[in-house]
Amino acid sequence: MGPFDYTVLVPSLPFLWTGLQFSVHLTLIAMSGGIVLGTLLALARLSGPKPLSTASAMYVDLMRSIPLVMVILWFFLVIPLIIGKPVGAEYSAIITFTAFEAAYYSEIMRAGIQSVSKGQAMAGYALGMTYGQNMRLVVLPQAFRNMLPVLLTQTIILFQDTSLVYAIGAKDLLKAADIAGKNYNRPVEMYLFSAVIYFVICFSLSALVKRLQKRYAVLR
Amino acid sequence: MAMIEIRDVNKWFGRFHVLVDCTSAVDKGEVVVVCGPSGSGKSTLIKCVNGLEPFQKGEIHVNGISVGTAGTDLPKLRSHVGMVFQHFELFPHMTVIENLTIAQEKVLGRGRDAARDKGLSLLDRVGLTEFADKHPGQLSGGQQQRVAIARALAMDPICMLFDEPTSALDPEMIGEVLAVMQDLARDGMTMMVVTHEMGFARNVAHRVIFMDQGRILEDATKEEFFGTPRSERAQTFLSKILSH
Numbered sequence: 001m002g003p004f005d006y007t008v009l010v011p012s013l014p015f016l017w018t019g020l021q022f023s024v025h026l027t028l029i030a031m032s033g034g035i036v037l038g039t040l041l042a043l044a045r046l047s048g049p050k051p052l053s054t055a056s057a058m059y060v061d062l063m064r065s066i067p068l069v070m071v072i073l074w075f076f077l078v079i080p081l082i083i084g085k086p087v088g089a090e091y092s093a094i095i096t097f098t099a100f101e102a103a104y105y106s107e108i109m110r111a112g113i114q115s116v117s118k119g120q121a122m123a124g125y126a127l128g129m130t131y132g133q134n135m136r137l138v139v140l141p142q143a144f145r146n147m148l149p150v151l152l153t154q155t156i157i158l159f160q161d162t163s164l165v166y167a168i169g170a171k172d173l174l175k176a177a178d179i180a181g182k183n184y185n186r187p188v189e190m191y192l193f194s195a196v197i198y199f200v201i202c203f204s205l206s207a208l209v210k211r212l213q214k215r216y217a218v219l220r
Numbered sequence: 221m222a223m224i225e226i227r228d229v230n231k232w233f234g235r236f237h238v239l240v241d242c243t244s245a246v247d248k249g250e251v252v253v254v255c256g257p258s259g260s261g262k263s264t265l266i267k268c269v270n271g272l273e274p275f276q277k278g279e280i281h282v283n284g285i286s287v288g289t290a291g292t293d294l295p296k297l298r299s300h301v302g303m304v305f306q307h308f309e310l311f312p313h314m315t316v317i318e319n320l321t322i323a324q325e326k327v328l329g330r331g332r333d334a335a336r337d338k339g340l341s342l343l344d345r346v347g348l349t350e351f352a353d354k355h356p357g358q359l360s361g362g363q364q365q366r367v368a369i370a371r372a373l374a375m376d377p378i379c380m381l382f383d384e385p386t387s388a389l390d391p392e393m394i395g396e397v398l399a400v401m402q403d404l405a406r407d408g409m410t411m412m413v414v415t416h417e418m419g420f421a422r423n424v425a426h427r428v429i430f431m432d433q434g435r436i437l438e439d440a441t442k443e444e445f446f447g448t449p450r451s452e453r454a455q456t457f458l459s460k461i462l463s464h
Contacts, residue, residue, distance in 0.1 A: 119309045126270060126303035127323035127371070127372075145313060
């Protein structure tokens with residue numbers, strides 16, 4: 001293989017870019033879907049009727065107790081059986097990550113809802129708000145704001161975890177680097193380069209979270 | 221006619237009997253002060269009136285509507301029963317004016333402009349117009365409590381409940397809040413006030429209820445109460461509170 005040769009990076013940049021785009025898309029969709037679903041799970045757990053609350057708790061505990069790679073593989077095998085036709089690795093990855101991350105976001109939102117004092121909800125009810133209005137207008141906005149740094153941190157972890165879709169052959173950044181590395185017979189350079197991209201993105205996001213936390217520390 | 225009617229109300233927290241056979245009434249336009257040592261159940265009682273706390277036995281009627289009955293539309297009932305809390309409970313993520321308009325718009329269905337006009341006129345009434353676009357965290361405790369009173373008034377309440385409105389305030393801010401409440405009473409608002417402010421009771425109240433260990437021990441006109449309370453417990457309470 002000889003010494004490092006970074007000239008192969010330039011022609012493969014467009015290909016790596018499509019891979020990165022998928023990784024980012026997957027992260028954004030799984031984040032939005034996961035937060036919405038996770039919030040519903042948290043509400044069900046905190047204020048739903050007993051069976052719903054138990055079901056929510058079981059779902060969250062189940063997801064959090066299985067390695068992500070196995071969930072990715074299982075969903076890849078099971079979803080086609082449920083809907084009767086293959087969905088492709090990319091769609092399978094999106095569904096899996098949304099469902100899986102919802103469990104983690106749910107625990108964050110649960111802590112967030114509990115961080116809002118009971119008096120706030122009482123004030124909402126005293127003004128004639130229904131449960132839904134109270135949650136939407138009073139409790140959740142505050143819960144979300146209190147948990148923003150933690151939600152972002154979870155999203156950084158999510159972004160790193162998307163590289164696991166490699167296992168089902170979805171074309172994310174890592175898979176693209178893998179393919180390009182094989183094409184040019186330069187796997188080491190390609191893996192190194194993709195690692196640098198992951199690092200730069202995650203490190204910048206972490207810095208943003210730190211700044212957010214500082215701003216909140218001042219606000220209080 | 222009784223605006224608030226409380227009949228044989230009993231409440232348990234687990235095995236702890238917090239309210240024991242409580243019976244009283246607040247007539248339209250009447251100001252009733254509820255006092256008593258801490259842990260006597262007075263805050264719990266006032267929270268039962270608008271159904272924020274459930275109770276297991278007895279009946280409470282507000283403007284003829286039964287609070288404890290299963291079919292009652294509690295949000296609707298609460299929307300015209302104003303409540304002011306010990307810790308203000310303004311919504312910290314909204315500006316002062318948003319605090320005053322949100323329930324008008326979302327609960328009463330008022331238009332944006334109408335709600336804002338109403339909010340601003342009430343801020344003027346409590347003397348805080350210039351704080352409309354500030355956040356609650358930028359206001360002093362006394363100012364926050366005046367905003368909280370304005371927020372409750374924005375719903376055009378038929379009666380007002382105050383749960384220790386001055387207990388969390390620095391002494392120099394108590395006066396400004398009591399002044400707003402005194403104004404309200406003078407305008408004929410029906411008020412049920414849990415408070416230790418005996419000066420307010422003397423000046424403004426028509427009747428005083430004294431509670432201890434979940435029971436209403438005295439339910440008397442102000443003159444009777446401050447003259448010669450019948451129960452020994454109320455006498456000791458008064459002598460402790462008035463000696464300061």
